[in-house]
Amino acid sequence: MLDEVNVRLLTELHDNPRLAMSELARRVGMSAPAVTERVQRLERLGVIAGFRMEIDPAALGMPVTAIVRIRPGPGQLPKIAEAARSTPQVVECLRITGEDCFLLRIHGPSIGELEEILDRFLLYGQTTTSIVVSTPVPLRPLPVSER
Known part of the structure; x- marks a missing residue:
C-alpha cells in the first residue's frame, strides 16, 4: 500500500495539505489524474484520514x-465524554489508562474562564x-x- 510514490505523496501533503493536484503531480513526476487517483485511494483506505487547518488559539x-x-x-465516564464533546474550548479528548481516564486539551x-470550564467537569x-507554557x-x- 505504501510504495515509494505514496510515501512521496504523503510527505508532500504533510508539508502543504492545500497543494493543488497538478503541483503535487509535478513534484512527484506523475500526471495529475494518476496522482488524484492515488490520493483518493489513500483516502478510501483510511491512510489519509482528512485534511485540517491549524489556527493559533492566541490569535482568536x-x-x-x-x-x-x-x-x-463511579459511573461518570459517559458524562465526561459528553461534556467534552459539548464544550467548544475542548479541542482534544483522549480516553487513557491509569488512575485518570481522560486527558483533555483546552484553550481559553x-x-x-478556564476555571469556569473546569467546573463543568x-x-x-x-x-x-x-x-x-x-x-x-x-x-x-x-x-x-x-512498508
Whole structure:
C-alpha cells in the first residue's frame, strides 16, 4: 500500500495539505489524474484520514492552553465524554489508562474562564490541570516510510 510514490505523496501533503493536484503531480513526476487517483485511494483506505487547518488559539483570543487529567467518579465516564464533546474550548479528548481516564486539551481566553470550564467537569470527577507554557515540539506528522 505504501510504495515509494505514496510515501512521496504523503510527505508532500504533510508539508502543504492545500497543494493543488497538478503541483503535487509535478513534484512527484506523475500526471495529475494518476496522482488524484492515488490520493483518493489513500483516502478510501483510511491512510489519509482528512485534511485540517491549524489556527493559533492566541490569535482568536484564547492564549491560555491547559492539559487536564480527569479521574471520573463511579459511573461518570459517559458524562465526561459528553461534556467534552459539548464544550467548544475542548479541542482534544483522549480516553487513557491509569488512575485518570481522560486527558483533555483546552484553550481559553483567561485563567478565570478556564476555571469556569473546569467546573463543568468537577461534577463528574476529580481534575488535575497543567497550564502549557511553551510547545517545544508542536503537533507534527507521523514519519512515513515504505512498508
